[in-house]
Amino acid sequence: DIQMTQSPSSLSAFVGDRVTITCRASQGVENKVGWFQQKPGEAPKRLIYVASNLQSGVPSRFSGSGSGTEFTLTISSLQPEDSASYYCLQHSSFPRTFGQGTKVEIK
Amino acid sequence: QVQLVQSGAEVKKPGASVKVSCKASGYTLSNYDIHWVRQATGQGLEWMGVMNPSSGDTVYAQKFQGRVSMTRDTSINTAYMELNSLRSEDTAIYFCARGPRGWDIEEYWGQGTLVTVSS
Numbered sequence: 001d002i003q004m005t006q007s008p009s010s011l012s013a014f015v016g017d018r019v020t021i022t023c024r025a026s027q028g029v030e031n032k033v034g035w036f037q038q039k040p041g042e043a044p045k046r047l048i049y050v051a052s053n054l055q056s057g058v059p060s061r062f063s064g065s066g067s068g069t070e071f072t073l074t075i076s077s078l079q080p081e082d083s084a085s086y087y088c089l090q091h092s093s094f095p096r097t098f099g100q101g102t103k104v105e106i107k
Numbered sequence: 108q109v110q111l112v113q114s115g116a117e118v119k120k121p122g123a124s125v126k127v128s129c130k131a132s133g134y135t136l137s138n139y140d141i142h143w144v145r146q147a148t149g150q151g152l153e154w155m156g157v158m159n160p161s162s163g164d165t166v167y168a169q170k171f172q173g174r175v176s177m178t179r180d181t182s183i184n185t186a187y188m189e190l191n192s193l194r195s196e197d198t199a200i201y202f203c204a205r206g207p208r209g210w211d212i213e214e215y216w217g218q219g220t221l222v223t224v225s226s
Binding site: 001032034036038043044045046049050055085087089091094095096097098099100101 | 142144151152153154156157166168169202204206210211212213214216217218219
């Protein structure tokens with residue numbers, strides 16, 4: 001199975017800060033990674049697909065990059081509504097695997 | 108618009124089975140895969156498996172092999188996930204989600220179904 005190691009597990013930042021979350025795959029997954037945001041009591045919401053494509057309707061402050069084994073999700077200017085947990089997901093092979101998640105809090 | 112609507116919360120005893128439904132609207136169930144993902148309280152997302160509703164083909168995570176069954180009834184545009192031999196560790200919210208054939212998981216998710224396993 002491909003392991004997706006996500007870091008950090010949690011972070012706290014100020015409104016307006018640039019935030020970066022990383023996922024490292026245990027083997028190459030090309031660009032087959034998506035990023036999801038989940039708020040308490042809600043289903044996950046896809047932000048990024050195929051590593052760097054912004055989901056329609058998602059604010060442009062979110063961006064994704066990477067290929068192979070290292071992927072990043074960046075929030076260019078953190079907003080209060082971005083307080084949530086974030087997960088990466090690889091769809092290069094079965095079983096699909098999620099990162100462990102990153103909880104983002106606003107200072 | 109595309110929607111996935113899941114069945115309501117369930118309380119089961121250890122050793123029992125649970126069957127969660129996921130009714131699709133706004134598109135034809137057969138045209139996209141259905142993934143099942145679960146989340147224990149305060150924990151991360153765990154992929155359980157995927158079904159091709161057109162063929163009925165499934166791929167399950169090894170952890171659930173032999174205990175999970177993903178099926179569908181295309182006449183009512185509904186997918187099902189049945190988990191057997193329940194134990195307390197299966198207490199979680201179970202989500203269905205849509206994905207293009209053999210690809211990733213899209214933005215369309217069900218609202219989640221809480222399954223509680225307790226004696």
